[in-house]
Amino acid sequence: xxxxxxxxxxxxxxxxxxxxxxxxxxxxxxxxxxxxxxxxxxxxxxxxxxxxxxxxxxxxxxxxxxxxxxxxxxxxxxxxxxxxxxxxxxxxxxxxxxxxxxxxxxxxxxxxxxxxxxxxxxxxxxxxxxxxxxxxxxxxxxxxxxxxxxxxxxxxxxxxxxxxxxxxxxxxxxxxxxxxxxxxxxxxxxxxxxxxxxxxxxxxxxxxxxxxxxxxxxxxxxxxxxxxxxxxxxxxxxxxxxxxxxxxxxxxxxxxxxxxxxxxxxxxxxxxxxxxxxxxxxxxxxxxxxxxxxxxxxxxxxxxxxxxxxxxxxxxxxxxxxxxxxxxxxxxxxxxxxxxxxxxxxxxxxxxxxxxxxxxxxxxxxxxxxxxxxxxxxxxxxxxx
Amino acid sequence: xxxxxxxxxxxxxxxxxxxxxxxxxxxxxxxxxxxxxxxxxxxxxxxxxxxxxxxxxxxxxxxxxxxxxxxxxxxxxxxxxxxxxxxxxxxxxxxxxxxxxxxxxxxxxxxxxxxxxxxxxxxxxxxxxxx
Numbered sequence: 001x002x003x004x005x006x007x008x009x010x011x012x013x014x015x016x017x018x019x020x021x022x023x024x025x026x027x028x029x030x031x032x033x034x035x036x037x038x039x040x041x042x043x044x045x046x047x048x049x050x051x052x053x054x055x056x057x058x059x060x061x062x063x064x065x066x067x068x069x070x071x072x073x074x075x076x077x078x079x080x081x082x083x084x085x086x087x088x089x090x091x092x093x094x095x096x097x098x099x100x101x102x103x104x105x106x107x108x109x110x111x112x113x114x115x116x117x118x119x120x121x122x123x124x125x126x127x128x129x130x131x132x133x134x135x136x137x138x139x140x141x142x143x144x145x146x147x148x149x150x151x152x153x154x155x156x157x158x159x160x161x162x163x164x165x166x167x168x169x170x171x172x173x174x175x176x177x178x179x180x181x182x183x184x185x186x187x188x189x190x191x192x193x194x195x196x197x198x199x200x201x202x203x204x205x206x207x208x209x210x211x212x213x214x215x216x217x218x219x220x221x222x223x224x225x226x227x228x229x230x231x232x233x234x235x236x237x238x239x240x241x242x243x244x245x246x247x248x249x250x251x252x253x254x255x256x257x258x259x260x261x262x263x264x265x266x267x268x269x270x271x272x273x274x275x276x277x278x279x280x281x282x283x284x285x286x287x288x289x290x291x292x293x294x295x296x297x298x299x300x301x302x303x304x305x306x307x308x309x310x311x312x313x314x315x316x317x318x319x320x321x322x323x324x325x326x327x328x329x330x331x332x333x334x335x336x337x338x339x340x341x342x343x344x345x346x347x348x349x350x351x352x353x354x355x356x357x358x359x360x361x362x363x364x365x366x367x368x369x370x371x372x373x374x375x376x377x378x379x380x381x382x383x384x385x
Numbered sequence: 386x387x388x389x390x391x392x393x394x395x396x397x398x399x400x401x402x403x404x405x406x407x408x409x410x411x412x413x414x415x416x417x418x419x420x421x422x423x424x425x426x427x428x429x430x431x432x433x434x435x436x437x438x439x440x441x442x443x444x445x446x447x448x449x450x451x452x453x454x455x456x457x458x459x460x461x462x463x464x465x466x467x468x469x470x471x472x473x474x475x476x477x478x479x480x481x482x483x484x485x486x487x488x489x490x491x492x493x494x495x496x497x498x499x500x501x502x503x504x505x506x507x508x509x510x511x512x513x514x515x516x
Contacts, residue, residue, distance in 0.1 A: 119451045137474045138446060138453040139461050146444035147463060154486040199445045248463040248471040253442050
C-alpha cells in the first residue's frame with residue numbers, strides 16, 4: 001500500500017436546510033474540499049449515505065452526485081454501513097489511492113433527513129437495527145441506547161448527571177464551531193429536565209436530525225506537496241470491524257465489541273497507543289455512546305467512562321479531548337456525512353486550523369464512526385506530517 | 386411494513402417461539418441460523434424457547450413509531466431466558482417504577498401492533514413480570 005494523505009476537506013453549515021436538496025448540500029461540501037485542496041481534477045469518488053432511499057426516495061447516488069459535481073464520467077460509488085457509511089466511504093478512498101488504482105479520490109458523505117417528518121425519520125433510522133427481532137417490538141434507536149445506558153448504570157453506577165455532562169461538554173465545544181447545527185451551550189439541569197425520550201435519555205442526550213454533507217480528498221503522500229499548498233495529513237491507520245446488529249445478541253450490553261476491535265487494529269497499524277492520541281472524534285449519537293466508545297478505544301478503563309466529561313478529562317485542554325467539533329450532539333448527525341465530518345475536524349485540528357476550539361499542539365488524532373448500536377465501526381488515525 | 390409472506394414466514398418464531406439447538410455445541414439460536422454462531426455447526430434440532438427468564442436491561446419508549454402510537458409510552462427490555470437465549474420485547478402489564486435489572490419475566494403471546502388501515506394485525510411475544 002502507498003502512504004495516503006488528506007489534502008483537502010470541505011463542510012458547510014449543517015441544520016434543517018429546507019431550501020436545499022441532497023445534491024445541493026453534497027456538491028457545496030465537495031466543492032469546498034476541491035477548493036481547499038487546490039486540485040483541478042478528481043479521479044474517483046465514494047459517497048457515504050445511509051438511506052437516501054427512505055429519506056428522499058433517491059438511490060444511485062454515486063452517478064447522480066458525480067454528475068452534479070461536474071465530474072462525470074469518473075467512477076463514483078455509494079457506500080453504506082448505516083451511520084458508519086461516511087467513515088467507510090473514506091476508508092474506500094484510502095484503499096483506492098493506497099492500492100495505486102487512482103491518485104486523487106474524493107470521499108464524501110451526505111444525508112438529507114428533514115424531507116420526511118419525525119415518524120419517517122424514526123422509521124428510516126430504525127432500519128439500522130434488526131428489523132425482525134428488535135424494531136418489530138417497537139424499539140427505537142433512543143430506546144436501544146437507553147437500554148445500553150441502563151446496563152452501564154446498573155453495572156458501574158454511572159449516573160444521569162454524568163451522561164448529561166457529556167452533552168454539556170459537547171455543546172460547549174460546538175458553540176465554537178460555525179458549522180454546528182446547535183452552536184449553543186447547555187447546563188446539566190437543562191439536559192436532565194428536557195423531554196424524556198427513552199428513560200433515562202432525554203432529548204438533550206440525543207443527537208439531532210440533520211441535513212448535511214462533508215467531503216475529504218486523499219492522494220498519495222508523495223504527491224501531496226506537488227498537488228496542494230496545505231500541510232498534508234497522513235492516514236496512519238484505517239480499520240473496520242463488525243458485531244451483531246441486534247443489541248440483545250451481545251454478551252455485555254454495555255460494551256461495544258466492534259469499537260474495541262477496530263480500535264485495536266488501528267493502534268496496531270499505526271504502532272501507537274491511546275496515550276499517543278492528542279484528540280479523538282467519537283460517535284456520540286447519544287451521550288451513553290460517547291461513554292462506551294471512549295472505554296472501548298482504551299481512553300478509559302472498562303466501566304470508568306461515565307465520569308469522563310464530569311471530571312473535565314475529555315474537554316479541550318483535558319487529558320484526551322473528545323469531540324472538539326461539538327460531536328454529533330451539537331454539530332448535528334446527518335448520518336451518512338458524520339464519519340467524513342470527523343475526518344474534516346481532525347484534519348483541521350492537525351493543520352492548526354481549529355480556531356477557537358483548537359487543541360493546542362495536536363499532532364495525532366483519531367476518528368471513530370459507528371453504525372446502529374455498534375454493529376459496525378470504522379476507525380482512522382491521522383497524523384500531521 | 387410487513388408483507389403477508391414475510392409475516393407468515395416469521396410465524397414459527399413469533400407464535401411458537403421456535404429456536405434452533407445446535408447438534409454440535411448445544412447453543413440455541415433465536416431466531417434460527419443456518420450456521421451456528423458459537424461453533425460453526427450446520428445441524429440443528431428445532432426447540433421451543435424457555436418461557437421464563439430475567440431482564441438484563443429495560444427502558445420506557447416515550448416517543449414511538451406511529452404503529453405503536455396507541456400504546457405509547459410502553460416499556461421494552463432485553464431478557465435472558467432460562468435456556469440462555471436473549472431477546473428483545475415489550476414488557477406488558479408493568480408499572481414503569483417496577484422495572485429493574487434482574488426482574489423475573491415470562492414470555493406471553495400478545496398482539497404487538499397494527500400495520501395501519503387494512504394492514505396485518507401483528508402478534509408475537511411480550512415479557513410479563515412474574516409475580
